[in-house]
Amino acid sequence: MPGLSRREFLTQVSAGAAVFGLSQLFNPGRPLAATPDAIAAMTEGQTPKRGGVLTYGQTYPNWALGQSNRGQHPYYWLDLLTRSVWNGLVWVDENMEPQLELASSATPSDDLKVWDFELREGVLFHDGTEMTATDVVASMAFHKLGGVGLISGQVDRVEALGPRAVRFHLNAPNAEFLHSVAEYRAMVFKAAEPEAIGFDGIGTGPFRLTEIDNARQFRAERFDACWTGAPWLDEVRGVIAVGNAAINGYRAGQLNAVFNIDPGQTAQFEDAGAQIQAAPSGDQFWLILPKNLDFPWNDVRVRQAMALAVDRARINQIVYGDADGWTGNDTHMNGVNAEFLPREGGRDVARARALLAEAGYPDGVSLPAMYFCPSFPEEPRIYPIVSESLSEAGIRLVLEERPCDGFNPFATAVNQPIGRPRRNLVGPRNPFINLSRLSPRNREEPGGWAGPEAERFDALILEAVGTADPARRLELYHAAQRIAQQEVPGIMLGGRRNMVAHRPEVRNIRSHAQNWSSRFEYIWIDA
Known part of the structure; x- marks a missing residue:
């Protein structure tokens, strides 16, 4: 690519x-x-x-x-x-x-x-x-x-x-x-x-x-x-060209460029004579795990198991044709951020199963359905990989597609203020904005993350943004990311370019x- x-x-x-x-x-x-x-x-x-x-x-x-x-x-x-x-x-x-x-x-x-x-x-x-x-x-x-x-x-x-x-x-x-x-x-x-x-x-x-x-x-x-x-x-x-309208408009000569192409259509664009230019990263898909109801993932060990079981590299390889691409680190930080701290250890299905057993689910666990609307054209191809890789660790999760028209009211109609378990779209920004979206001060997106570690996380990012010294800011942002990776308030898939x-x-x-x-x-x- x-x-x-x-x-x-x-x-x-x-x-x-x-x-x-x-x-x-x-x-x-x-x-x-x-x-x-x-x-x-x-x-x-x-x-x-x-x-x-x-x-x-x-x-x-x-x-x-x-x-x-x-x-x-x-x-x-x-x-x-x-x-x-x-x-x-x-x-x-x-x-x-x-x-x-x-x-x-x-x-x-x-x-x-x-x-x-x-x-x-x-x-x-x-x-x-x-x-x-x-x-x-x-x-x-x-x-x-x-x-x-x-x-x-x-x-x-x-x-x-x-x-x-x-x-x-x-x-x-x-x-x-x-x-x-x-x-x-x-x-x-x-x-x-x-x-x-x-x-x-x-x-x-x-x-x-x-x-x-x-x-x-x-x-x-x-x-x-x-x-x-x-x-x-x-x-x-500028023309709105959703779905096949993009490739068809390009082939017909109506468009001489298309932004945010479907990565599954790169070969079709190239066959039509197009050149492809890719940014180093892009938006991420954040799986919100509401914790103010009695869900299995209220136990941090279940969340940790989910983070270990999702095969993010497989998403990159199958959906983006980018096997060595970046993956999410379960914060809102993006692979393009110089302050991004990768997760240590990678995927570990055996450890995920062990954590589920410790949490009282030795035979695996069924999670509530999660909803998404396909803001980007490749999304419906991502979530089967998520579900399949989770199932390999005994975690059963169904991701259901809903139309984007009216999706936000649907997603927030119950379980206020957090709403249903769902995917949210996250664009890349600077560390303070990225990590503040994960903060307990954000009442919706972190899914009700609370407790001493959430408070320590928030204190670290507030100290960081008030610090003039870049080296000290980097140290604080890394410390905050390590807390989030241990607590897993939600799952960040990452990988998009x-x-x-x-x-x-x-x-x-x-x-x-x-x-x-x-x-x-x-x-x-x-x-």
Whole structure:
């Protein structure tokens, strides 16, 4: 499979592929200087060509698709790939490092509770007006209403310090706050009242929205005055192409690229002349184990047995054709994270059976049904492998498919606030966000994990994010992951790699491990 293995990827990161890291932030009194645009480096040594139309299919649309008839807003945008039209203060690059975007510098206070951002000068919105601190403050006030949980949950208030300076006052110290303002919904809009802001479709991105069908497709034309420079393409068109619509649209010539292809269709795309580019990782599948009812997995030994019995390597080999790929470590950490701590020992069916016997199940155990909806096309092929490998240790678990339409209400309709045993989808983020999703402070996703070890886990990650020293943060994050691997609040399968298929003449198109961070201004068509 094309792309880098996790080992190769992390080797490149450690060799200096990232433009800057958080370790550079903590020279007291020195602001983080704006770095050379990572975007310009994407085409270094190449000769891009101006012109052409990229018509791409997206197999994994925005989860909020169809919830509003005003799809020109990034909250309700067709696609999670919002950076064709909009920008944020920060972007997360392909090494999972934060890069300054609309911000030209970012400086934390000594206690990490205040972050000052200087804004780039001369950034224009698509209507020709210049972006100022007023726009950023209004945008963040809107996001604080709840649309971006990482802002509403972390930011106390935001104020303008001048026409191009903004200060964030946080509720608690956060060494990794740059990642929070890089979220795909945390875009900067023209200032307006909360009921109107963002709904005009105007952003600062490389393409200007010209047409949208809220549930199916959009068109956006090149914005010559973009702050990154005019993009190479004349136009970008995005089309929702779920299931076989993706490969059929590609074969018919209607699409010249498809993001998030079904890994089971790579050969079909290649037979149709496509090139495949794979990110080093992608979303994960998290099996939630509710513990506030009388389930067998309330006993930690049953959870440990499940973690030991699931054959994650077989999933990689059969579903992804990637036998040496990364696997989940039963936290929300992702294989692309430099702080990721692999589970020790691998699969051990004999030990799983012994743990079940210790827990009072010498003849095996039947678990309650678990539900999923196929957000990604390969999911229905994953869960038979999960069930079969668990059964080899005497663990009987049925995973039942439900339609994605209405799945969330179905999943949370009983056993409040946790809901039914089910699969949740987890995208890759930075360590604090990843591990906070596992924290007992998150009332739903950890499935009711509680007790002294859960409290110690939470204390470790809160200490980590309030620590300026990167080495100490890494030590704390590793300690937290070891607790979670021992306690197994849920099962993380891992292993997914986001992939894009494209025609050979579509150059420099990239699949990003953090799917929504894919960009378009460095793509061109070599006609």
